[in-house]
Amino acid sequence: MDSGYKKITDINFGEYDATNYRDSSSRDLFNRIFYRDNRVDQILENNKYFVLGDKGTGKTAYSVYLSNNIVDDTYASIVYMGETEYGKFVRLKEQRDLILSDYTDVWRVILLLLMSDKIYKTEDRSIFNGKSFSKLKEAIDDFYYCAFKPEIKSAIEFVEQAKDSATMVFEHLRGEMGDSKEIKFSDTRFQSNLMFLEKQFISALEGIKVSKKHIIFIDGIDVRPDNINYNEYLECIKGLAQAVWVLNTSTFQSKKSLKKLKIMLLIRPDIFDQMGLHNMNNKLNDNCVLLEWRTTYQHYRTSGLFEVVDKLFRSQQDVPELRNAKVGEAWDHYFPFKVFNHKEHALSDSSFIRECETFSVNNVLEGLLW
Numbered sequence: 001m002d003s004g005y006k007k008i009t010d011i012n013f014g015e016y017d018a019t020n021y022r023d024s025s026s027r028d029l030f031n032r033i034f035y036r037d038n039r040v041d042q043i044l045e046n047n048k049y050f051v052l053g054d055k056g057t058g059k060t061a062y063s064v065y066l067s068n069n070i071v072d073d074t075y076a077s078i079v080y081m082g083e084t085e086y087g088k089f090v091r092l093k094e095q096r097d098l099i100l101s102d103y104t105d106v107w108r109v110i111l112l113l114l115m116s117d118k119i120y121k122t123e124d125r126s127i128f129n130g131k132s133f134s135k136l137k138e139a140i141d142d143f144y145y146c147a148f149k150p151e152i153k154s155a156i157e158f159v160e161q162a163k164d165s166a167t168m169v170f171e172h173l174r175g176e177m178g179d180s181k182e183i184k185f186s187d188t189r190f191q192s193n194l195m196f197l198e199k200q201f202i203s204a205l206e207g208i209k210v211s212k213k214h215i216i217f218i219d220g221i222d223v224r225p226d227n228i229n230y231n232e233y234l235e236c237i238k239g240l241a242q243a244v245w246v247l248n249t250s251t252f253q254s255k256k257s258l259k260k261l262k263i264m265l266l267i268r269p270d271i272f273d274q275m276g277l278h279n280m281n282n283k284l285n286d287n288c289v290l291l292e293w294r295t296t297y298q299h300y301r302t303s304g305l306f307e308v309v310d311k312l313f314r315s316q317q318d319v320p321e322l323r324n325a326k327v328g329e330a331w332d333h334y335f336p337f338k339v340f341n342h343k344e345h346a347l348s349d350s351s352f353i354r355e356c357e358t359f360s361v362n363n364v365l366e367g368l369l370w
């Protein structure tokens with residue numbers, strides 16, 4: 001009798017890396033197969049700034065889900081740290097002779113620029129009317145000839161050319177500044193230029209009242225490009241982690257509406273350990289969302305890992321009753337066999353047990369594909 005289930009060869013096993021679900025073509029599939037557990041809500045909590053998880057545990061997946069959907073009135077987006085960005089950063093460090101503490105200043109301006117751009121693109125224009133934020137936006141448009149791309153590599157240019165960007169910001173905002181004394185920016189005073197820029201971003205943001213929540217996820221920081229040495233890589237992301245911390249816990253706390261903004265890092269636990277943040281244990285408890293899928297033999301059937309995979313099969317069925325079936329039915333349909341249990345010397349283990357040894361979603365899916 002026809003069970004109504006699709007043939008297994010007609011099931012889409014999804015992407016190995018969740019980055020690919022950002023395309024509009026696979027967005028629908030991802031929304032259907034995504035297993036939404038309470039970690040989505042945890043990520044949205046005000047005091048969570050880091051999404052921690054080993055390779056393949058879903059860091060990108062959760063951020064893609066939140067950037068493809070508006071959950072709890074939150075507008076999320078993702079920016080990537082890749083080879084180009086690291087390269088630009090190292091060049092900037094060399095050109096300006098920067099030390100670690102300067103990195104954080106650089107990052108703060110980059111992140112404030114990205115956040116301001118995102119707010120401008122998603123909020124109702126009326127909140128900017130007559131505010132210094134509009135002038136700052138004009139300065140950014142001038143600097144980028146209206147072609148700013150919301151990417152880290154574009155934002156780094158604003159910092160690289162801090163003398164020019166600060167001059168433009170000053171020109172646009174001088175009418176708003178109480179004393180309209182001329183300020184001359186010099187290329188040799190890089191740090192002061194950065195401080196000036198940061199101050200203008202903060203006061204422009206403080207002057208508006210955002211109505212939505214905004215999150216920027218930073219992804220890709222676990223992958224060190226081959227051409228960047230380990231220390232340089234680590235220093236770069238240490239500066240980033242410090243900047244994320246300061247913005248979230250200080251700058252974005254300065255006003256009620258700014259509490260709706262946050263920047264989140266997607267990071268592997270072993271790299272997070274090396275970020276040199278104070279009171280790591282407290283931060284792990286209070287400010288991190290940990291993605292891990294460990295389960296036990298006894299309880300595997302009610303585990304998240306089982307549900308993820310079951311949902312992958314269930315959600316792709318054409319028959320509504322099968323789509324809404326109880327957790328486990330789809331699995332039992334596709335894998336109705338037992339595997340050998342060495343202790344009991346019998347075929348008594350569930351077919352699932354063989355696949356879930358390493359607790360990564362990818363490993364289970366890979367196991368199935370074999």
Ligand SMILES: Nc1ncnc2c1ncn2[C@@H]1O[C@H](COP(=O)(O)OP(=O)(O)OP(=O)(O)O)[C@@H](O)[C@H]1O
Pocket residue numbers: 014015016017018019033034035036037053054055056057058059060061062222308361362
């Ligand atoms: N909650 C979930 N629902 C459905 N699929 C999920 C879920 N979490 C993770 N996955 C799937 O697991 C796979 C790996 O996830 P992802 O690419 O997000 O891992 P990652 O933690 O970002 O890994 P890396 O460190 O390599 O970047 C993806 O195919 C993703 O779709």
Ligand SMILES: [Mg+2]
Pocket residue numbers: 018059060061219
């Ligand atoms: Mg990822």
